[in-house]
Amino acid sequence: MKSATVPEVAIVSPAQDYTDLDGNLVKAEEMDLCVRSISVGQVHKAYPITGAVGTGSVARIPGTVVCEMIGRQNSDFVRLGHSSGVMAVEIAADGESAEKYRFPQWTLPLRFYMIELRA
Helix, strand or coil, X not given: CCCCCCCCEEEEEECXXXXXXXXXXXXXXXXXXXXXXXXXXXXXXXXXXXXHHHHHHHCCCCCCHHHHHHCCCCCCEEXXXXXXXXXXXXXXXXXXXXXXXXXXCEXXXXXXXXXXXXX
8 A cells, every 4th residue: 555645754954044834034043953844745834743753863863964963962852943933842862762752732751762773
């Protein structure tokens, strides 16, 4: 069975000024990373929570593109600038697993494990 929504694709870049979908200027100082998600062949109007959890998690892993782009991995808190504004995500991780994701309105008590991919 084929799905138009798989694979999920995210585009990341260093923080930069941009205009959101409502026409508001979002300054680079308001975010740690600029992100976009492709959903069903188009840029998503926001940034999916699944993408935020993944992006926030790899921000904690030294040597990843995201971690190097923001220049730190010690903070649990990452601000993601997306098409509709800025989303903050907090990841509680110990290097092998992540236990909690916190967004401004709620906490999700989830757990997933980070695995090392080898070529």
